[in-house]
Structure formats: C-alpha cells, structure tokens
Amino acid sequence: MDKIKYLSRINLFQDLDMKELQQMESIAPILVTKKGTLITAPNKSQKRLYLIKCGKVRMYTITNNGKELTIDVLGVGHIFGEISLFAPGSHLIYAKAIEDSVICSIDKVQFEQIIIEKPDIALKIIKILSTRLKEMEEMLELMAYGSVRNKLLFLLNRLTEKFGEPLNEHAGVGPEWIQLGVKVTHQELASMMGSIRETVTELLNELTSEGVVNRTSTRGFFIIHRQRLKETIESTM
Numbered sequence: 001m002d003k004i005k006y007l008s009r010i011n012l013f014q015d016l017d018m019k020e021l022q023q024m025e026s027i028a029p030i031l032v033t034k035k036g037t038l039i040t041a042p043n044k045s046q047k048r049l050y051l052i053k054c055g056k057v058r059m060y061t062i063t064n065n066g067k068e069l070t071i072d073v074l075g076v077g078h079i080f081g082e083i084s085l086f087a088p089g090s091h092l093i094y095a096k097a098i099e100d101s102v103i104c105s106i107d108k109v110q111f112e113q114i115i116i117e118k119p120d121i122a123l124k125i126i127k128i129l130s131t132r133l134k135e136m137e138e139m140l141e142l143m144a145y146g147s148v149r150n151k152l153l154f155l156l157n158r159l160t161e162k163f164g165e166p167l168n169e170h171a172g173v174g175p176e177w178i179q180l181g182v183k184v185t186h187q188e189l190a191s192m193m194g195s196i197r198e199t200v201t202e203l204l205n206e207l208t209s210e211g212v213v214n215r216t217s218t219r220g221f222f223i224i225h226r227q228r229l230k231e232t233i234e235s236t237m
Helices: 003-009 019-025 108-117 117-145 148-163 186-193 196-210 226-236
Strands: 030-033 036-039 048-054 057-062 068-074 079-081 095-096 101-107 164-166 177-180 223-227
Touching: 036 079, 048 108, 057 186, 068 148, 068 177, 068 186, 101 108, 108 117, 148 164, 148 177, 148 186, 148 226, 186 196, 223 226
Parallel strands: none
Antiparallel strands: 030 101, 036 095, 048 079, 048 101, 057 068, 057 095, 164 177, 177 223
C-alpha cells in the first residue's frame, strides 16, 4: 500500500511536498477498518489523530437516556480523534466506521510537532473544526426540539449534501434525483437519530409516497429528489 499516495490525497496534507510526505509516512500508519468497527471511544486511551482516506465514519455521543446521537458523518479527507488541543470535549465522542474504510493515524504528540513546524496545517484544522462546530450545533438543536420526521429530513439532507452522487443515465429516473453515496439501513438511520427502526421505516414509507425518497437503485442505496426534499424541509420550518 502506497502510504505517500494516500497522504497526498488527504486534504489536510495536500500542500506538502514529496520530502515532507516521506517524513510523514513513518509516523502515519494506515488502518484498514471494517464496517462496524469502533475506532475511538471515551474509555480508550489512544491519543491519536485519524484521517479518512477512504470510507465513512459516524461520530456520535450517548445521551442521558442511553441512546446514540449522531454528531456528524465524515468522509474522505476529514479528521477526527484526539484533537482537544483545538476542541475541548472531543474526547467524549465515539467514532465508528459505517462502511469499510482506510484510515491514517498520527500520534498526538507527533502531530502537535507537525503543526508547530507547519502552521498552515493548524489553520486548516481551525477552519475544519469551525465548520463542524456549526453543523454540530444545528444537529443538536434539531435533535433536542425537532419532531422525529424533521430529524429524519435533516439527516437525509445532511447526508445528501456530503455524499450525494449523480445517477447514471440508465438509472431510469430524472436528473433531479441523486444517490445517497453511503449505504445505510433503517436501523442505522434510527440509531443516528436516537429513534427506533419501526418509526424510521414508517417515515421513509411516507417520504417514498411523497416522491422524496426512493430505493430503486440496484445496489441498495437510497436515492433522493433534491428539490422535493428541500421543499419538504422548508414547509416544516
């Protein structure tokens, strides 16, 4: 596995030259992580920063009533892990692969040395975390006060914004439909929302009848009608 090639494609390190990437190679082991693997948790003492080369990772916390609450879903180029230098409280979050993934990891102490030597990387992290903080605030506010239907609409919209993929011309639907580029089950959506599978299934059936969601893709991915999803969300505000 060509680790230098992987590192050069991670957006955090895209401006490093070959010599700098070679220096990074020895301190950034690559993990091939199976779907369902818990990568980080509050009870784990690993102080590492993780960078997603391939795949997707769900970030979540546990509510007071014991339910999982999704904070974010991260894809290629995103970072997570022990980054309390920039984001105090990040150690309270779990990270789990929701599909087979390839992930680089860097020891926290070594990474702190990198950002001292490369302050532009620190600036990139601040920008990334600022965006993530805004998304987390939106998600937490909705999860606290929104209806289950609104939670599902918000989650589908967020996943579509991050992982939406155009469908090919043979898909049998119009160009306004896009594929949700992450395969999730009803139970997984329920876990992300802090709900139950039966409720999510009922709501997805409603959205299917309304022409917002479909699952006609042969690979089992949801497809989303972007305009109808937007109009449905706006009608609930």
